[in-house]
Amino acid sequence: GFFGIPLIIAILGNDSVFYIAAFIGFLNLLQFTYGKVLLTGDQKSMSAKQVLTAPFFIAILIGLFFFITQLPLPGIVTRTLEITTNLNTPLAMFTVGVYLAQTDILAMLKKAVLYKISFARMFLIPLVVLLLLKFVPDPWHACKLAVLIAAACPVGSNVAVYAQLYNSDYRYAVETVVISTIISIITIPVIVFIAEHFW
Secondary structure, three states: OOOHHHHHHHHHOHHHHHHHHHHHHHHHHHHHHHHHHHHHOOHHHHOHHHHHOOHHHHHHHHHHHHHHHOOOOOHHHHHHHHHHHHOHHHHHHHHHHHHHOOOOHHHHHOOHHHHHHHHHHHHHHHHHHHHHHOOOOHHHHHHHHHHHHHHHOOOOOHHHHHHHHOOOOHHHHHHHHHHHHHHHHHHHHHHHHHHHHHO
8 A cells, every 4th residue: 555556546547546445455454364363373353343343444434435425525524535645655654764763774684584575575476466367358457457566566564563563573574564665666667567568
């Protein structure tokens, strides 16, 4: 979300955000359930009650209601939501910066495991998604490209937030965010180039 939404808007326009809304919703669902289980070992976060009362799920339901009903919102509400939305990327970068300030940058750059994780996240996973999207009909090209770009984006900053929230190694988590973000400068254009020639 913090990286993918602005990138997809820049490439495909504002309407394209709709294509990755479900992608981000499922990502949040997995982070809130399976991610919490990985960090805490507590299976209770996988319960339906936990999911149905989660803030992101309630926000999705509210968003779907307004999308389906097309009820107009007062200008002050839409403007407030627009301002809040525009804070998404800067706030995520600020958060990563705060965490990064507590990290040994030289040691981070020498960790081979971070490059292995980034290679899998930034290249292997998008290639699998690219192959699967080959079977989606061509009239859905913009949707395919939006989903592919979202799949090719770096590790999200909320990984570090979850890690700190559940007393895990948040410095390591932020290192995966930083290294994958740096590598994405090369990998995202390469993945999109491959997709445009493969599809």
